[in-house]
Structure formats: structure tokens, C-alpha cells
Amino acid sequence: MTKVSIELTVNGRARHATVPPRMLLSDFIRHELSLPGTHVGCEHGVCGSCNVVVDGRAVRSCLMFAVQVDGARITTVEGLAQGDDLHPIQQAFWEEHGLQCGFCTPGMLATAQELLAENPDPSDDEIREAIAGNLCRCTGYEFVISAIRSAAAKLREPESETVLQPV
Amino acid sequence: MSQHLKSNVIPPSRQREVPRTGLTWIGQSMKRVEDPRILSGKGGYIDDIAVPGMAHAAMVSSPHAHARILSIDTSKAKALPGVIGVYTGEDMAQVVDPCPSFASPPITQHPMSVGKVRHVGEVVAAVVAEDRYIAEDAAELVEVEWEVLPANVDLEASAAATGDAVLHPDDRDGNVALDESFSFGEVDRHFAEAHTVVKRRLRWQRSSAQAIETCGVVARFDAFKGGYTIHSNSNFYNFIPFVIGGSLRVSPGELRIIPVLTGGSFGSKVFNHKIIILTAGLARLAGVPVKYIEDRLEHFTNSDSHGSDRLYDAELAVAEDGTFTSLRFTVMDDYGAYLQFGVGTHGNAMAQVTGPYQIQSFGMRVIAVLTNKTQQGPYRGFGSEVTNWVMERMVDAAAEELGTDPVALREQNMIQPDQFPYMIPTGNIYDSGNFQKVLAEAKSMFDLDTWRDKAAKMRAEGRCVGVGLATCMERSVYGPTEWWSLNNTETPGFTLTSTPEGITVRLDPSGKMFVTLNSPMVGNSPETVVAQILAERLTIAPEDIVFNYSDSQSGFNGVGPQGSRFTAMIAGACVSAAIKLEERLKRFGAHMLQRRPEDVELRGGMVAVRGLKDQEKSFGEIALTSSFFRLSFPDGEEFDSGLETTAVYDHPLSTDPAEDRSHLGIFYPIVGHICHIVAVEVDPGTGKVEILDYAAVHDNGTMVNPRTLAGQVWGGTANGIGTTLTEQFLYDADGQFTNPNFAEFAMPTANEMPRNFKLGHVETPSPFTEYGIKGGGEGGRLGAPSALTSAIEDALSDRGVKITSLPVTPPTLRGLIRDAEQAATA
Numbered sequence: 001m002t003k004v005s006i007e008l009t010v011n012g013r014a015r016h017a018t019v020p021p022r023m024l025l026s027d028f029i030r031h032e033l034s035l036p037g038t039h040v041g042c043e044h045g046v047c048g049s050c051n052v053v054v055d056g057r058a059v060r061s062c063l064m065f066a067v068q069v070d071g072a073r074i075t076t077v078e079g080l081a082q083g084d085d086l087h088p089i090q091q092a093f094w095e096e097h098g099l100q101c102g103f104c105t106p107g108m109l110a111t112a113q114e115l116l117a118e119n120p121d122p123s124d125d126e127i128r129e130a131i132a133g134n135l136c137r138c139t140g141y142e143f144v145i146s147a148i149r150s151a152a153a154k155l156r157e158p159e160s161e162t163v164l165q166p167v
Numbered sequence: 168m169s170q171h172l173k174s175n176v177i178p179p180s181r182q183r184e185v186p187r188t189g190l191t192w193i194g195q196s197m198k199r200v201e202d203p204r205i206l207s208g209k210g211g212y213i214d215d216i217a218v219p220g221m222a223h224a225a226m227v228s229s230p231h232a233h234a235r236i237l238s239i240d241t242s243k244a245k246a247l248p249g250v251i252g253v254y255t256g257e258d259m260a261q262v263v264d265p266c267p268s269f270a271s272p273p274i275t276q277h278p279m280s281v282g283k284v285r286h287v288g289e290v291v292a293a294v295v296a297e298d299r300y301i302a303e304d305a306a307e308l309v310e311v312e313w314e315v316l317p318a319n320v321d322l323e324a325s326a327a328a329t330g331d332a333v334l335h336p337d338d339r340d341g342n343v344a345l346d347e348s349f350s351f352g353e354v355d356r357h358f359a360e361a362h363t364v365v366k367r368r369l370r371w372q373r374s375s376a377q378a379i380e381t382c383g384v385v386a387r388f389d390a391f392k393g394g395y396t397i398h399s400n401s402n403f404y405n406f407i408p409f410v411i412g413g414s415l416r417v418s419p420g421e422l423r424i425i426p427v428l429t430g431g432s433f434g435s436k437v438f439n440h441k442i443i444i445l446t447a448g449l450a451r452l453a454g455v456p457v458k459y460i461e462d463r464l465e466h467f468t469n470s471d472s473h474g475s476d477r478l479y480d481a482e483l484a485v486a487e488d489g490t491f492t493s494l495r496f497t498v499m500d501d502y503g504a505y506l507q508f509g510v511g512t513h514g515n516a517m518a519q520v521t522g523p524y525q526i527q528s529f530g531m532r533v534i535a536v537l538t539n540k541t542q543q544g545p546y547r548g549f550g551s552e553v554t555n556w557v558m559e560r561m562v563d564a565a566a567e568e569l570g571t572d573p574v575a576l577r578e579q580n581m582i583q584p585d586q587f588p589y590m591i592p593t594g595n596i597y598d599s600g601n602f603q604k605v606l607a608e609a610k611s612m613f614d615l616d617t618w619r620d621k622a623a624k625m626r627a628e629g630r631c632v633g634v635g636l637a638t639c640m641e642r643s644v645y646g647p648t649e650w651w652s653l654n655n656t657e658t659p660g661f662t663l664t665s666t667p668e669g670i671t672v673r674l675d676p677s678g679k680m681f682v683t684l685n686s687p688m689v690g691n692s693p694e695t696v697v698a699q700i701l702a703e704r705l706t707i708a709p710e711d712i713v714f715n716y717s718d719s720q721s722g723f724n725g726v727g728p729q730g731s732r733f734t735a736m737i738a739g740a741c742v743s744a745a746i747k748l749e750e751r752l753k754r755f756g757a758h759m760l761q762r763r764p765e766d767v768e769l770r771g772g773m774v775a776v777r778g779l780k781d782q783e784k785s786f787g788e789i790a791l792t793s794s795f796f797r798l799s800f801p802d803g804e805e806f807d808s809g810l811e812t813t814a815v816y817d818h819p820l821s822t823d824p825a826e827d828r829s830h831l832g833i834f835y836p837i838v839g840h841i842c843h844i845v846a847v848e849v850d851p852g853t854g855k856v857e858i859l860d861y862a863a864v865h866d867n868g869t870m871v872n873p874r875t876l877a878g879q880v881w882g883g884t885a886n887g888i889g890t891t892l893t894e895q896f897l898y899d900a901d902g903q904f905t906n907p908n909f910a911e912f913a914m915p916t917a918n919e920m921p922r923n924f925k926l927g928h929v930e931t932p933s934p935f936t937e938y939g940i941k942g943g944g945e946g947g948r949l950g951a952p953s954a955l956t957s958a959i960e961d962a963l964s965d966r967g968v969k970i971t972s973l974p975v976t977p978p979t980l981r982g983l984i985r986d987a988e989q990a991a992t993a
Contacts, residue, residue, distance in 0.1 A: 020300070027299075030215075035208070036208070036214070036215035037207070039214075039380070039430070040214070041379040041380065041381075041463070042463045042909040044463070044908060046910050077206075077208035078207070078208045081206075090206040090207065093202075094198055094199070094203065094206055097199065097874050097875060097877075097878050099202065099205060100690040100878055101378070101379075101428075101429065101430045101431040101689060101690030102201075102202075102210055102428070102430070103430030103431055104379045105205065106208055124922075128917045128918060129918070131916075133916070134916075135379060135909065135914055136379070137379055137431050138431055138690050139878055139882050139885075140878075140882045140883075140884055140885035140920055141881075141885070141916075141917040141920050142881050142920065142924060143877075143881070144917070
């Protein structure tokens with residue numbers, strides 16, 4: 001199978017790879033780039049665990065091929081924390097108990113980034129609607145919603161230095 | 168007490184830490200210790216494991232529900248570049264023996280089919296290749312010739328099937344794997360004397376956990392060095408090497424199972440033995456390390472974790488004044504093609520089958536039926552979620568027949584606070600409780616009277632709004648007799664009675680505490696709970712504790728998180744370890760302070776002289792001295808170097824079943840209680856149920872961490888909502904499983920959850936566990952289906968719709984409404 005050369009930016013770092021055209025973006029991120037924080041739950045675009053941020057949009061990495069992200073800017077869960085500090089959204093998930101097993105969490109974090117970049121002060125119903133495409137079997141979603149609400153408030157504070165990737 | 172229970176003597180309490188107020192760490196909503204690494208993507212789940220030289224497996228699965236394998240041609244698959252090997256069930260049987268089974272006599276299950284398949288998705292061959300893509304390509308090239316056999320899909324029809332429709336002709340003559348009857352107390356007399364006998368036929372259909380992470384294994388085998396090394400997301404990795412080693416033909420010492428962070432279990436990863444044996448066998452056959460991660464389809468069709476699928480013919484005996492006197496039922500359960508845990512899910516239900524009510528006797532006939540479906544496994548409730556629903560359905564039915572208020576009828580029959588410990592007819596006890604307080608709290612939180620009036624008014628306006636209430640038990644801390652106590656007494660099987668939980672605690676020379684756990688993290692909070700309890704008991708700060716997980720060779724006695732046991736059990740192990748460590752700390756510290764051990768105490772992470780300030784040595788100083796300065800202490804083994812201890816905690820309160828099974832002993836005694844109240848509106852045109860309001864009050868004894876307990880209740884309630892309203896396993900007449908994917912198996916999203924969920928807690932401490940802790944991992948799913956069903960029936964009460972089967976998906980409910988409309992106009 002002829003491999004295709006791609007160049008992209010992942011978590012701020014330029015990456016170059018040659019990949020088979022059929023390789024899923026999720027497999028590319030996990031196994032070729034060794035970034036296993038992106039999780040695969042259903043491999044057919046329903047659960048949202050594999051969501052990553054591609055050029056500002058939260059997308060299902062199991063529904064894209066790696067060759068489609070040539071030239072793109074991608075943020076995975078590994079790109080959120082800065083040094084020893086969790087990202088404000090991660091911090092809010094920690095403080096609000098927005099995760100239990102954590103398997104769906106990277107996808108939730110990607111969805112939350114997109115939501116809060118577009119809508120810095122979402123209502124609970126808007127948060128609920130935004131994460132309705134992310135399945136979680138542990139939490140019953142309530143503390144996920146409170147985590148995103150709390151993260152939004154943190155990010156709106158004037159002293160917040162965190163800038164979300166624009167959509 | 169009924170005569171049949173006289174021999175079941177309640178052992179004395181082994182509680183050392185009495186429940187009390189004023190604790191520092193226990194009871195705090197502490198942030199979880201586990202979270203930062205998980206949130207940053209560094210959790211380390213099974214598919215994150217890679218070992219040098221690792222190959223990948225893909226499975227060839229049966230498209231048929233029941234068929235003989237006539238031939239398998241692997242030549243084309245083997246010829247594909249990148250393929251290392253292709254193996255059939257016959258190959259596999261050369262290196263491994265059948266899976267362990269708690270059914271007795273066993274139902275034979277091979278990790279890869281030999282001779283025939285018994286459900287869609289059963290593995291008949293496997294490819295090991297350089298990568299998963301090639302492995303899946305090659306799996307497509309394997310050609311199998313089949314002789315299709317009659318498929319058993321219907322529970323009652325399968326029980327009567329003969330000839331080629333018999334699933335396991337070598338093990339059983341028909342498809343009934345077990346048929347046992349029990350009578351606990353004077354059931355016949357109570358029914359003969361009853362004023363009213365309420366009868367209902369109730370159906371609870373399959374459900375399953377469907378954790379977002381599937382099951383997976385990375386296995387390698389070295390005949391000359393150490394045997395098998397296996398990474399697995401099993402809950403049981405420290406408990407099952409003995410039985411898995413049996414299938415793999417090695418001793419536990421030649422089998423190293425390494426745990427991983429697990430992406431959710433809810434019971435579904437409790438055992439996970441088949442995938443371990445299968446992948447390990449492939450590694451041995453292929454001569455390379457092998458990774459196999461189920462895809463979602465395989466998890467649905469072959470992961471052996473479908474939930475209970477039961478048909479009840481139930482009867483409740485009621486006296487003239489409304490007092491319940493006896494309960495009896497015949498239950499048939501569609502176990503699917505195998506019987507890994509025997510009828511353990513019915514054994515489990517015996518823990519609380521009579522609910523929170525004073526019912527004097529109980530009788531049961533249980534019939535385990537084999538069908539051509541994926542076999543059952545554990546799912547949050549392990550069978551007790553079904554009997555909770557049956558009990559609550561029967562109470563609602565009784566209220567209707569007696570013309571009384573269903574809440575008042577519950578209050579009338581409830582066990583009173585002064586009756587604990589209360590022994591139910593099966594022999595299990597309820598250690599403690601205050602059901603009236605839980606109910607009162609829930610009624611007040613929900614504002615029940617106002618809601619009932621409001622719902623009645625809305626119904627009068629033509630809307631289908633109703634309120635449902637359920638008062639249910641939440642047994643916790645299981646004893647394993649549930650797995651075999653219902654087996655025929657002539658073939659009881661492996662009559663296991665141990666469920667130990669161990670811990671190793673070391674104070675390192677820096678003064679940090681290094682803790683090794685023997686059970687995996689599956690989404691619960693093992694590190695957080697241990698941090699809180701050890702910090703409490705040893706007067707240290709939780710952040711001074713560092714965690715590690717043993718593997719099955721370095722570890723010792725861990726049964727894992729299931730049966731709502733872990734918190735209470737590990738608390739026991741923590742207290743045992745703390746007692747031992749405290750003794751050593753005092754001995755070393757007192758010597759350093761030139762005092763007697765009885766003159767010192769633990770105070771703020773120090774060994775300090777009682778009654779004196781400034782006369783103290785920090786744990787770090789003592790640990791450093793005891794680790795590196797042996798000559799500072801006297802001779803004698805009591806001053807052996809280092810501060811480390813290992814402790815094991817056994818089940819706090821269990822007894823054997825009676826030999827004649829006139830009772831089943833005490834096996835699940837640490838009981839919580841829950842009350843769920845919900846208001847719903849049904850759209851009669853579509854059958855869609857909307858939750859308008861929801862209140863849940865749980866009593867799980869002393870709370871260690873209210874926030875994480877709330878997370879468990881929320882999550883369990885979401886599972887219960889899915890079981891009741893949206894999730895369905897659809898099998899067609901040929902045994903095809905037609906919706907095994909997340910698009911068509913509709914688990915609740917954030918949109919299906921109630922908007923204003925109110926959660927309350929009552930704390931009735933257990934007199935038998937450390938600090939009075941009870942388990943709380945299953946309650947949501949143990950209560951939600953009953954309350955929701957009642958609410959839907961109430962909402963449709965003007966239309967005469969009765970709910971006797973779950974799930975009630977929108978099409979199902981629309982069908983019931985249509986039937987009722989047609990009956991009304993006919």
C-alpha cells in the first residue's frame with residue numbers, strides 16, 4: 001500500500017509522518033505519534049471518546065483518516081496541561097469530580113474547549129446540548145456539566161491567561 | 168424468629184474503629200488522588216500497553232447463533248504478507264483447557280469454539296499479524312463451512328427444546344442448566360392463610376454495562392523464563408490466577424497478571440477470564456507477544472457480560488390489614504449460551520429479595536435456561552436490581568388490589584429501626600438501617616404531596632404526568648457463597664467462602680507513605696479512599712501517601728471492586744495495617760525518645776509522649792533511623808529494619824449456608840437503603856418519557872467521601888434510566904443480535920438525564936465494619952427502574968396501561984398505549 005507523506009502541528013509541535021491512506025486519525029495519534037490519551041470507544045463516531053481539536057473544531061478522530069489532517073493544527077489531551085499545571089478545564093473536572101474512570105474524559109475536554117471558545121458563558125442547557133454527543137457511562141453527566149460551568153467562569157476571569165484555540 | 172433460621176447465629180462484630188463524629192478526613196469531599204494523571208492523558212489503559220515485538224490479533228467470529236463448524240480454511244489468510252499465524256479452536260485446545268466455570272456441573276466453554284458455535288460473535292479462529300489492520304484483512308479471508316442448527320431465542324421455547332437444538336449435549340440433556348426449588352420458612356402456610364394473594368407475571372429483559380472501554384489483553388509466553396506475563400483490565404487479577412492458571416496449564420507462580428487503569432467496569436470486567444485465556448493461548452501458539460483489544464461489536468457479542476434476562480411468576484401473600492406475610496415466585500432466566508457464574512445472580516438476589524419489608528417466608532423455583540445468545544455476566548446489581556424491581560412492582564400491585572396508598576402500604580410493612588440486625592427469610596441479615604428516615608427525607612426533598620396533587624391536576628387536563636416512589640435495599644460487601652449456594656447440594660461445585668482484601672503500607676525514609684493496593688482502579692477511587700482512611704487512622708496528611716498497584720505475583724489477596732465491597736473491605740485492611748504500623752512506630756519512636764511504648768501516642772504525623780509537648784519524633788525521622796541506623800536500636804527481631812507491614816481483611820460477617828439449604832447463611836449483610844421518587848410525563852403519541860423531577864436519598868452508612876459517593880449514585884441512576892427507558896437487546900428469530908452498536912443501543916446522553924436531580928444522604932453506620940462504612944456503588948441502578956416504572960404507570964393510570972416488562976422504550980410504550988386505547992374502544 002503506497003504511503004502518503006503528511007505534515008501537521010500536534011500540541012504545538014511540528015510532526016511529519018508517512019502513513020497508509022487507510023490509517024484512522026485515532027490510530028495515527030495513539031500508535032504512530034505515541035499520544036495514547038485519545039481513546040477509542042466505539043470506532044464508529046458515536047461515543048466521542050476519541051474527540052480531538054482539529055483547527056479549533058472538536059472532531060471524531062475515528063471518523064477521519066490521518067491523511068486528511070495534512071496541514072492541520074491538532075490539540076490532544078496531552079497538549080492541555082502546561083508544565084506542572086493542569087489546564088483550567090482539566091482543573092475544573094478535577095475539582096468538580098467530572099470524571100470517574102476517565103476513559104471518555106479526553107473527548108469531553110475536547111468538546112468543552114470548542115464550546116467555551118465559541119460561547120464563553122454557556123447556560124447549563126447549552127453545556128448539556130454540547131456534550132450530548134459524548135457518551136459517559138460513569139458520571140451520569142451532572143458533574144461534567146458543573147465542571148464545564150466552573151471552567152467557563154474561571155476562563156472568563158480577567159486574569160485568566162488561557163486562550164482557547166479559536167474556532 | 169422463624170424456626171428455620173435458628174441455626175443461623177449472627178457472629179459477634181469485629182469492628183475496631185467505631186463510628187463517630189469529629190473525624191478529620193473521613194467524611195470530607197476530598198478531590199481524587201487518581202485524577203491528575205488521568206486528566207492529563209497519562210492514565211495507562213490496556214490499549215496504551217506496548218511491549219517489544221508485540222503482534223496484534225483479530226478474530227473470526229460466528230455469523231450464526233447455533234451451527235456446527237464443518238471446516239475452516241485458513242490458507243488464504245496465512246498467505247497474506249504480515250500474517251504471523253492463523254489459529255482455530257482445535258489449535259487453541261492444544262495449549263489451553265476450557266474456561267473455569269462456577270456452574271456445577273460445569274457447562275464447557277472453550278475460549279475459541281471447538282466443533283460448534285452457540286451464539287453470534289463467538290470466536291472460531293484468530294489471526295495474529297504485524298498490525299491490527301493486516302490481522303483484520305486476514306480474518307476476512309478465513310473461510311468457514313457451517314451446518315446451521317436450530318437457534319434458541321425464546322426463553323420458554325428453549326427450555327423445552329430437544330435434539331439438534333440442545334446447546335450442550337455433552338453436559339446437559341436439554342437447555343435447562345439448573346432447576347432448583349427453595350422454601351425459606353412456612354411459605355405454604357402463609358399463602359394458605361393469606362387474605363389476598365397478589366399475582367403478577369413480570370419480565371425483565373437483557374441489559375449490559377457497556378463501559379466505554381472494551382476488554383483487552385496483552386500477553387506473552389516464555390517457556391524457559393517465567394511462563395505467562397499478561398496485562399489485563401480484569402477486576403480480579405489478584406484473585407483468579409489460580410483458576411486461569413488451570414486453563415493455561417501453569418501454576419499461579421508462572422502467571423503474572425499486571426493490572427492497568429480500567430476504563431469502567433460496572434461488573435463487566437469482574438472476571439474477564441475468557442479473553443485472558445484466549446490471548447495468552449494465541450501468544451503461546453504464535454511465539455510472540457500478542458495484543459487483543461475487543462472492538463465494540465466484539466464487546467457486545469462476545470464479552471460475556473450481558474445482564475439478567477428474567478421471567479417471573481410472582482405471588483405476594485397479604486393479610487387482611489395489608490401486612491405482607493410471604494413472597495414466592497418461579498423465575499426463568501435466559502443465561503445465553505454458557506453459565507460462567509452459575510446462577511450467582513440469583514444467589515445475589517437472595518441477599519435482599521424481600522426488600523425493606525417484614526416478610527416472614529419466601530419461596531422460589533429458579534430455572535436457568537441456556538439460549539443461543541451471548542452469555543450473562545455481572546452488571547451493576549448482579550441480579551438484585553431485578554428482584555428490587557419485582558418486589559416494588561408487587562407492592563404497587565398490592566396497593567392497587569387493596570385500594571390503599573402505595574406509600575402508606577410501604578410504611579406499614581417496613582422493618583422498624585429497633586429490629587436490627589434483621590434476619591430475612593433466606594438467612595441473610597440487614598445489619599442496620601432507618602428506612603423511615605430515608606423515606607421521610609426523600610418525601611420532603613421531593614415535596615411528594617405537592618407533586619402528587621400537581622400530577623393529578625395535570626392528568627385532569629389531559630396530560631400524562633405521574634409520580635413514582637421506590638424504597639429499595641442496597642446490599643453491600645458480598646460473600647462468595649452467592650455463587651454456589653443455589654447449586655444442587657449434591658453438586659455444589661467450588662464452595663468458595665473467602666473474599667479477602669489486602670494492603671501493604673511502607674513508611675519510606677523520607678517520611679512519605681508508600682501504599683501498594685491489590686485491586687485495580689476501575690473508575691472508583693481506591694487511592695482516595697485509602698488516603699482518607701490511613702490519614703485518619705495514622706494522623707498524617709493524605710498528600711503524604713504515594714500509591715502503587717501490585718501485580719498478581721508481587722501482590723497478596725485482592726478481590727477487587729465489585730459487589731459494592733471495596734471501600735468497606737479496604738477500610739478494614741487499612742485499619743489492620745495501621746494497627747500493626749502504629750505498634751512498630753511506637754516501639755521505634757519510644758526507643759528514640761527514651762520512653763516506653765505505652766507512654767507515647769500518634770499525634771499529627773509524630774510519635775509523641777502523652778501529655779507532653781515537644782517530646783516527639785516525626786514519622787520521617789523514625790522511618791529514616793529504622794531504615795538506615797540499625798545500631799541505634801537494641802538487638803531482637805522486633806527491631807528488624809524498616810517500617811513496612813502487610814495486612815489482610817476478611818469478610819466482616821458471614822456464615823455458611825445450611826447444609827439442607829433451609830437458609831443460605833449470612834453473605835451480604837452490610838445493607839444500605841435507598842428511596843427514589845420521580846415525576847415523569849409521557850407523550851402518548853410517541854411513547855417518549857420525560858423526567859420532570861427526581862429525588863434520591865441513599866443511606867450508605869458512614870460516608871468516606873460524599874462527592875465520590877454522589878458520583879456513584881448519579882452514574883448508577885443514569886444506568887437505571889437506560890435500563891428502564893432506552894437500552895434494548897434486539898435478537899431476531901434466527902438469533903441475530905441486530906443492534907450491537909452505540910448508534911442503535913441507546914445509552915442515555917446528557918439530554919436524557921433529569922435536569923434537577925436532588926440527592927440526599929442519611930447516615931446509619933454499620934455496627935460491623937470499620938467506622939461504620941457501607942458500600943454504595945450500585946444503589947442508583949438498584950432504585951431507578953422501580954421508581955420510574957411506577958411513575959410511568961401512574962402517568963398512564965387514566966388510560967389503564969400496566970408496565971410488566973422492561974425496558975419500556977418509546978415504541979414499546981406507544982404500543983402499550985395503543986393496545987389500551989383499542990381495548991377501551993372495543
